[in-house]
Amino acid sequence: MAYTYELSGPTPTLPAGTLRNPTPRTSDNFGFAVGISGAPYYMAAVGAPFDGTTAFQKGAAYTFGLDTGEPFLGTMSLLPASPVGQGKNLTVSFAGWQDENPPLSYTVLIDDVVVSPFGSSASRMIIGPTAEGTHTLKGWITDSSGNRTELTQNFTVIVTPEDWRFQYFGTTENAGNAADLADPDGDGNNNQLEYVAGTVPVDRESRFRARVEPVLGQPQWKRLIFSPRLAGRTYVVKACEDMQQAEFSILTITMMSDNGDERTVTDLIATSPMKLYVVEITMP
Numbered sequence: 423m424a425y426t427y428e429l430s431g432p433t434p435t436l437p438a439g440t441l442r443n444p445t446p447r448t449s450d451n452f453g454f455a456v457g458i459s460g461a462p463y464y465m466a467a468v469g470a471p472f473d474g475t476t477a478f479q480k481g482a483a484y485t486f487g488l489d490t491g492e493p494f495l496g497t498m499s500l501l502p503a504s505p506v507g508q509g510k511n512l513t514v515s516f517a518g519w520q521d522e523n524p525p526l527s528y529t530v531l532i533d534d535v536v537v538s539p540f541g542s543s544a545s546r547m548i549i550g551p552t553a554e555g556t557h558t559l560k561g562w563i564t565d566s567s568g569n570r571t572e573l574t575q576n577f578t579v580i581v582t583p584e585d586w587r588f589q590y591f592g593t594t595e596n597a598g599n600a601a602d603l604a605d606p607d608g609d610g611n612n613n614q615l616e617y618v619a620g621t622v623p624v625d626r627e628s629r630f631r632a633r634v635e636p637v638l639g640q641p642q643w644k645r646l647i648f649s650p651r652l653a654g655r656t657y658v659v660k661a662c663e664d665m666q667q668a669e670f671s672i673l674t675i676t677m678m679s680d681n682g683d684e685r686t687v688t689d690l691i692a693t694s695p696m697k698l699y700v701v702e703i704t705m706p
């Protein structure tokens with residue numbers, strides 16, 4: 423027999439694979455010469471000058487497919503695409519995977535937990551996570567020698583307006599207390615704002631708050647303080663100095679700091695006698 427080695431170092435000691443003469447004979451000198459081709463289809467040719475089994479008193483060369491390669495070229499897709507609602511049915515599909523050593527098997531993991539086990543089906547129905555925010559989808563594509571390719575993509579679970587209404591009002595309809603423009607807890611934030619801000623629409627203590635403060639010793643500065651600032655949402659502060667035009671532009675000359683879920687944006691050019699600030703909140 424002949425042994426193959428991974429030449430990651432100058433003196434490898436453990437063979438990566440074994441090439442056996444399928445018809446061994448004493449002193450056939452199998453392995454006298456070995457040739458190996460490169461990626462992606464690893465092949466080896468092994469000579470046996472005194473083989474004598476393929477023809478009387480003739481040598482032979484044997485070819486081997488060496489499966490050291492991982493599956494390649496394919497894709498993994500998620501349907502529906504990110505962002506997805508909470509606990510929704512999702513389909514993960516694998517397509518276009520190639521390997522010199524099929525058949526291939528697939529495994530699906532979410533947040534490093536197997537949610538669809540090792541098997542031959544390239545299309546998997548899974549139930550998505552319920553926790554809002556970013557999650558990791560991993561696919562393992564495995565050839566029949568155990569070589570594995572791992573693909574990773576992030577996806578986001580969002581609370582849809584319908585899920586949100588159902589959670590707090592028992593209905594998915596944009597009507598009554600659940601209507602976007604209603605303010606059933608009387609906190610001055612309508613439901614649409616509470617949904618986007620991530621506050622509770624049936625608790626008047628839970629609402630989006632913003633205030634402007636002077637900065638001691640810095641008469642040209644103003645501090646805008648708002649909360650809650652939640653992970654996954656983006657907050658852009660805009661300002662308007664001309665009340666007639668009411669055109670808001672993004673505040674660029676600022677300092678920013680976070681303390682818990684409270685964000686402070688300091689306007690370093692708050693010199694006009696009147697300045698109106700807005701915070702634009704964007705959900706994932």
Ligand SMILES: [Ca+2]
Nearest residue numbers: 489491521565
């Ligand atoms: Ca392979």
Ligand SMILES: [Ca+2]
Nearest residue numbers: 605607609611
């Ligand atoms: Ca409210």
Ligand SMILES: [Ca+2]
Nearest residue numbers: 622623625628
């Ligand atoms: Ca509220």
